[in-house]
Amino acid sequence: MSVETAGDEGSKLYADHKKIYPAAVAGTFRRLKWAILGLGMAIYYFLPFVRWDRGVGQPDQAVLIDLPGRRFYFFFIEIWPQEVYYVTGLLIVAAFVLFLMNALAGRVWCGYLCPQTVWTDLYFAVERLVEGADRRKRQLLDDGPWTLRKVGRKVTKHALWILIAWWTGGAWVLYFADAPTLVKDLATLQAPLVAYMWIAALTFSTYLMAGFAREQVCIYMCPWPRIQAALTDEWAYNVSYRADRGEPRGSLKQNRKLRAAGEPAGDCVDCGQCVAVCPTGTDIRLGPQLSCIQCGLCIDACDTVMAKTGQPTRLIAYDNDINIDRRERGEAEVHKFIRPRTVLYAVLIAAICGLMAWKLGTRATIGLNVLHDRNPQYVLNSDGSIRNGYTVRLLNKIATTQQFRLSIKGVAHGSRLETSSPAGRDDHALLLTVEPDQTREIRVIVTSPAGADDVKSRGVTFVLRDATGQTVTTSDFFKAP
Amino acid sequence: MAQQELDHLSGQTTTGHEWDGLKELNTPLPKWWLYVFYVCIVWAIGYWFVYPSWPLVSDYTKGFFGPSMRSAAIADYEGGNAARLANASGLADAPLDKIKSTPAFLEFAMANGKAAFGDNCAPCHGSGATGGPGFPNLQDDDWMWGGKLEDIYQTIRFGIRSGNDKMRDMTMPNFGKDGILTKEQVADVATYVMSLSDTAVKGTDSGKQLFADNCASCHGEDAKGNIEMGAPNLTDKIWLYGSGVAAVEVQVNQPKHGVMPAWEGRLDPITIKSLAVYIHSLGGGK
Structure with missing residues (x-):
């Protein structure tokens, strides 16, 4: 058996890095890429400054991730931590959109949309601007001796890169606090340390990834090319x-x-x-x-x-x-965009978006959580009556103070609903005030009288109603000996 | 390794490893990746110097900056306490009903009281505050020494038969053991007492008379008790040392008396107030 062999070049266990000097190019796809880059960066850098009025005492930033306040604001949508499934839904939709793009035209994400591509593209543009549009000139500059001219160009290029990286990190933190205030605080060194740390970390990572790692990220680090190859078919462009x-x-x-x-x-x-x-x-x-x-x-x-x-x-x-x-084979070309997988992805995207929109459109602006005492399950009072304790949390998801009416259904005849917290009374119900955009936790006691025939363990329903008549219910139980 | 085999399909060199005819291609790792490994190794060695690591004969290397999980935990604990107290400034001097009516105070007192109850009270009164034979249930509405916020606060501060100067320590005589009443009289009065809350038990006139002569001074003419003396209500459904004629007989013959420690001096004033508010809120508070 003859054995083909390679010289020393082929026997290396570790590959040297070869710097890539892409030439400047003009055309349809270059224009498309510039448009996407410009639009994407404009959104990323300026979105935190867009205002959205939510009423007095509420943040007026259109897109805000308020970590200390445990709120996520997106224009007219306000998401509480217990509604994080909207974010999950968004991520699932994002995954299916990625798959759909892949089924239609391959690595659309990689080529036009991925931040690694976009920022690297921008860094290449800076490189061409400073070191020359001609790739051979740049190569010669790198290979040549360290002249004053070379030092000047390199310093200028890296300074511009770091400036872009710093702005990238700076825009990131603006999504987590009121942007104009934070910009002022950052400038006057009054901002929290964590903001500076995030800016520093993202400045460093942007500079490293877009300035140096570049295509190495796509070839060696990113999992998507591997997954993408398994998801594609012979119809994808x-x-x-x-x-x-x-x-x-x-x-x-x-x-x-x-x-x-x-x-x-x-x-x-x-x-x-x-x-x-x-x-x-x-x-x-x-x-x-x-x-x-x-x-x-x-x-x-x-x-x-x-x-x-x-x-x-x-x-x-x-x-x-x-x-x-x-x-x-000399046959005419055929194009087929409607295939089982494109239809399936599109249907799934539409279904999940529809479900989320429906949930978002019909969700209650009030909430009620009830937790029965675990220990004791019930208490025997001196007159023989039976008492059950509950921890009740009321959620007011709107920007004004609300008065809620809490009542209970399904308890024994003559039972009393009481709380030790400040509350008004309306017949058998409790009237409870909850601050705007807040929750309130109260302890509620239900006492069923002694000797009544219907004092026994049973399911009960707590009913919470706001001034507009909106009602939410939660099922729990009443425990008796 | 001067000459290597080429895989003629891919044009790549092989590593020379072969399994059942399958050859491993040599796809070289980029150099920077290798350097990242080296940096990780150096970083790991750094841990030896920065953190406690190497065991010595009778000691261990302490690390350059002397980090300790224990001191970090203590610092966290103290920081947490300070932060919570900052929220409740003024609570130490606030009257009890003010704590109850101020949401910020109430929230602090409930959380603090619940934690302190688990640490200090639960061994006798139970984690759910339901007590047990000999240990009062704090959930119900039957209070020997009073169930108002002030009463509970006083009991926690000075205790019952605790030895504290301001304790309450009334005791019930050993009616049977000390010969104040005969065995038959003890049974008679116990039956009468039980009949007050249990319609199935029939008391006698002599029992009623014995009660009026011996018991009513503390427990009251109507046997509804007296919180000034810590005399329990004998007409309700709640019995600290068990219900039934036999259990009452035992208690009349030679009464058991519980002891509650005084917590003033053992717990800080804010925690004692928090406990009073918490216990009062459990549901039985008057």
Whole structure:
């Protein structure tokens, strides 16, 4: 058996890092990426400053995660900790949207939306701005000696990077406190230490990830490329090189000669621009690879070259396995977006969104939790009557003080409902005031008279009603010997 | 390792490891990843110096900054106490009914009282404050020494038969053992007492007379007790030392007397007030 062997280069156990110098490129996908980058960053950096009036004494920040107050505000929605399932629902929807995007057009997330891609893209733009748009110039600068010019450029680049990283971390903390106040406090060094620590940590991680780790994150750290490969199918569109059209590749002159002689010749002029513009250094012509984040920049690069050489564009394009095979067999292309998996993902997304919207639209603005005393379960009073104790928590989810009416159903005839907390009375019910956007915990005692035939263990129902007539109920029990 | 085998499908080198014809490809790890491992190892060694780690003959290495879980826990505990007291400033001087009517005070007192009850009172009165034979139930509405907030506060502070200067220590005579009443008279009066709350028991006139002569001075003409003397109500359903003629006979013959310690000096004033408020709120408070 003959054994192929490799030299020393192939025998290394650890790979050296090769810095990537992506060339500047213009075209449809570059414009799309700039638009998404601009929109995403504008939302991220300025959303904390958007105001939303919620009434007196309430935070007026549109999006606020109030950790000390245990509240999450999103425009007209206010979520309490016990409603965290809305956040869970949101995460499930996000996962299905990711799967749907993948079923339609592969790694859309990786190429256009992932923060790692977006921030790295921005850092590349800064690099090109400071060190030159020409990738060879940047390479020469790195390889060259440390001149004053090189030091100046490097310092400028890293300063700009750190500035962006600092702003990234700074915007993050604004989501957790009143943004204008926090900005003022940060500037006057009055902000809590934890805010500075978060800014420092995120400044560091942004600078490290977007400035240095870059494509290493996608290739070595991120789990999504591995999962994505298992979730895709032959109908999904991926950025692909059309080998059937491009091969055999060769210089424009050589291929023209071959073509004239009736020999096979492809459209690929082997200029290497697709590799030069790639932010992860991938050669798309080798076929689908884990390192390809499918950002479409090679499509732009190739289209530019094709236009210059007077050949049809989209030698590199969004393509799928089905059509690659069909073209090979000389069949017409087919496109199929409605497939079991796309329909299933869409239905699941719609169902979960619908369920959440319905729950959110119909949820009560009052709440009632009842906990029967565990020890003792009941108490025998000196006159022979039976007493049960409950801990009752009342929730007022609106921004004004409310008076609630708490009553109980299903107890023995002549039973009394009482509390040791300040409360008014309305017939057999208790009238309880709860502060705006607060909960109130009270101890409630139910006493059933001695000797009545119907004093026995039984299920009971607590009923809470607000001034508008909105009612919530909670079932519990009354325990007797 | 100068020459290595190439996998001709992938074009990658192999590690030379082979299992049943399957060869492991050599996919080199990036160098920086290796360096991260080294940094982690150095970081781990740092723990040896920063935290207590190595056992010595009769001691152990203490760590550079002397960290200790024990002192951290104590600091947390004291910090928590200070923080809670900050919420309840003024509570020490506030009258009991003010504590009851001020939500911030009440919330503090209930939480503090509940914790202090578990630590100090539960061994006798039970974790649910329901007591047991000989140990009063604090949940019900029967109070030998008074169930008002002030009464409960006084009992906790000075105790019952505790030896404290301000304790209450009334005791019931040994009517049978000391020969004040004969055995038959003890049975007679016990039957009469039981008949007051249990319609199935029939008392006698002589028993009633014996009660008026010997018991009414403390327990009252109507046998409804007297909290000034700690004399229990004998007409209700609640019996500290058991109900029934036999149990009452035992108690008349040679009464058992419980002892409640005085907590003033053992617990701080805020905790004692908290306990009074907490116990009063359990449901039986007057």
